Amino acid sequence: xxxxxxxxxxxxxxxxxxxxxxxxxxxxxxxxxxxxxxxxxxxxxxxxxxxxxxxxxxxxxxxxxxxxxxxxxxxxxxxxxxxxxxxxxxxxxxxxxxxxxxxxxxxxxxxxxxxxxxxxxxxxxxxxxxxxxxxxxxxxxxxxxxxxxxxxxxxxxxxxxxxxxxxxxxxxxxxxxxxxxxxxxxxxxxxxxxxxxxxxxxxxxxxxxxxxxxxxxxxxxxxxxxxxxxxxxxxxxxxxxxxxxxxxxxxxxxxxxxxxxxxxxxxxxxxxxxxxxxxxxxxxxxxxxxxxxxxxxxxxxxxxxxxxxxxxxxxxxxxxxxxxxxxxxxxxxxxxxxxxxxxxxxxxxxxxxxxxxxxxxxxxxxxxxxxxxxxxxxxxxxxxxxxxxxxxxxxxxxxxxxxxxxxxxxxxxxxxxxxxxxxxxxxxxxxxxxxxxxxxxxxxxxxxxxxxxxxxxxxxxxxxxxxxxxxxxxxxxxxxxxxxxxxxxxxxxxxxxxxxxxxxxxxxxxxxxxxxxx
Numbered sequence: 001x002x003x004x005x006x007x008x009x010x011x012x013x014x015x016x017x018x019x020x021x022x023x024x025x026x027x028x029x030x031x032x033x034x035x036x037x038x039x040x041x042x043x044x045x046x047x048x049x050x051x052x053x054x055x056x057x058x059x060x061x062x063x064x065x066x067x068x069x070x071x072x073x074x075x076x077x078x079x080x081x082x083x084x085x086x087x088x089x090x091x092x093x094x095x096x097x098x099x100x101x102x103x104x105x106x107x108x109x110x111x112x113x114x115x116x117x118x119x120x121x122x123x124x125x126x127x128x129x130x131x132x133x134x135x136x137x138x139x140x141x142x143x144x145x146x147x148x149x150x151x152x153x154x155x156x157x158x159x160x161x162x163x164x165x166x167x168x169x170x171x172x173x174x175x176x177x178x179x180x181x182x183x184x185x186x187x188x189x190x191x192x193x194x195x196x197x198x199x200x201x202x203x204x205x206x207x208x209x210x211x212x213x214x215x216x217x218x219x220x221x222x223x224x225x226x227x228x229x230x231x232x233x234x235x236x237x238x239x240x241x242x243x244x245x246x247x248x249x250x251x252x253x254x255x256x257x258x259x260x261x262x263x264x265x266x267x268x269x270x271x272x273x274x275x276x277x278x279x280x281x282x283x284x285x286x287x288x289x290x291x292x293x294x295x296x297x298x299x300x301x302x303x304x305x306x307x308x309x310x311x312x313x314x315x316x317x318x319x320x321x322x323x324x325x326x327x328x329x330x331x332x333x334x335x336x337x338x339x340x341x342x343x344x345x346x347x348x349x350x351x352x353x354x355x356x357x358x359x360x361x362x363x364x365x366x367x368x369x370x371x372x373x374x375x376x377x378x379x380x381x382x383x384x385x386x387x388x389x390x391x392x393x394x395x396x397x398x399x400x401x402x403x404x405x406x407x408x409x410x411x412x413x414x415x416x417x418x419x420x421x422x423x424x425x426x427x428x429x430x431x432x433x434x435x436x437x438x439x440x441x442x443x444x445x446x447x448x449x450x451x452x453x454x455x456x457x458x459x460x461x462x463x464x465x466x467x468x469x470x471x472x473x474x475x476x477x478x479x480x481x482x483x484x485x486x487x488x489x490x491x492x493x494x495x496x497x498x499x500x501x502x503x504x505x506x507x508x509x510x511x512x513x514x515x516x517x518x
Contacts, residue, residue: 006047006101006131010165010179014129015099017158017181034059036096036124041086042110046074048099064089087113094121099129104175107132108144111180115151118184125185134161134176157182234299234334241295241329245288252284295329300337350477356427357478360390383484385475385504390463392420403444403455410438410446417461421453424463431470472505 018033032055040049043063052061064083065071071081083089086102087109098118102110111130118126137159140149152159160179327333361384394416402414410418425434428450438446444455450470453463465471479485486497 005045008051011048011051014131014179017179034097038097039095041100042102043074044070046077049079094124095126097127101131104133107136108148112148121186125183127183130180131177134178137178155182237295237299244291248287299334353427353474354478354481356423360386388465388468392461394459396459398455398457409440427474428470431473476505
């Protein structure tokens with residue numbers, strides 16, 4: 001009889017193999033890691049399943065036993081016997097673990113069958129724990145043994161050889177055994193699928209036409225040396241998106257077929273099979289929308305442009321992109337949106353400048369009177385521009401920790417103050433290079449080559465502008481935006497208009513186009 005009940009100490013040692021760094025002196029450590037549903041395909045008298053039941057919680061165990069007497073013994077003990085001969089066992093059920101001590105004379109065949117069943121699983125990975133005759137591994141003379149050794153190597157199995165493991169067992173033998181642990185992971189089709197997706201980009205005339213359209217759109221939006229790389233990226237992203245949509249649609253189609261069929265079966269059987277009649281079409285639309293939003297973000301790649309915008313301008317652009325996410329992803333829509341962003345980019349940058357101007361000049365009384373400088377506007381006496389010093393209120397008080405420390409410098413400044421200062425600097429972006437690294441020159445006081453600011457505990461921040469030439473450009477753009485200044489036509493034709501600009505803003509500009517390209 002090829003049957004050797006497994007001693008508890010050997011079961012414990014076998015299950016410990018799943019713990020990385022397992023050593024012989026790990027006694028006292030809780031080595032029990034089994035979870036979920038477990039299969040014991042050579043259950044015998046139940047030594048292994050009893051050990052699992054006694055040491056684990058919320059574990060469901062299925063057993064297989066070929067001997068009718070032992071199968072009856074297992075059933076009487078409360079174990080589920082689901083089959084007789086493991087080598088003929090097939091199932092749609094999926095297991096988290098298989099724990100086995102198969103007949104020593106056929107250990108290779110039993111372990112190979114366990115590997116075969118585990119490799120078919122689609123919803124969960126499966127851990128296999130096995131006790132087999134060491135000779136099965138050490139002496140792979142047969143085809144099945146060679147195949148087993150090959151598969152154990154592929155799955156990076158952990159193998160531990162134990163002498164005299166059954167010398168004190170119920171049925172004694174001095175045979176050397178191999179304790180084996182491995183994890184069979186579900187098939188991962190992603191790499192192959194991705195490779196086929198990328199290869200498809202190079203294939204059809206349609207893809208080349210898409211690339212040409214996108215190239216035309218990018219040529220006025222991206223630096224020449226970057227166009228080819230971005231075209232390849234966008235063409236690939238379109239193919240990725242199309243493949244992802246196909247997979248989402250297929251999964252919902254299969255789910256709907258399943259629901260429809262089971263509902264039909266339920267009706268045929270007088271409603272005794274309960275199946276939900278609802279099909280989650282709403283989830284389908286949400287899945288598609290998430291994919292579109294993600295891929296539009298990747299395709300339009302607006303991060304660098306976003307960095308140049310103030311908070312308000314970023315929110316405006318995000319609203320435009322949210323609306324764009326309703327559009328299907330194809331080369332025509334990409335072409336349209338790239339052109340739209342390109343056409344609106346100057347307006348959005350100027351909008352950033354104007355929003356900063358309005359934020360500062362909205363405080364112009366009492367303590368904040370230095371924020372603005374009134375001047376004799378071209379058509380009104382109410383016109384004004386930002387002064388070289390401004391005071392901005394936060395309507396709160398600040399503590400020492402809000403002002404930064406010498407260790408972390410500007411990084412420790414209150415986030416609201418940092419947001420305000422960054423918005424100020426972004427207003428300079430259309431006109432010059434901007435450095436966002438601040439030097440700490442005193443407690444709560446920081447500076448760059450553009451401005452210096454100081455934080456006061458009463459809740460205000462004082463800002464002194466150092467780059468007055470660029471500040472004049474900002475004031476000029478905003479003055480034009482609010483129709484306080486002479487038009488381009490007036491500047492060309494009227495000497496007094498040019499004198500007015502020179503007096504109020506210095507001799508910095510005579511043409512709006514030159515200003516914006518400076």
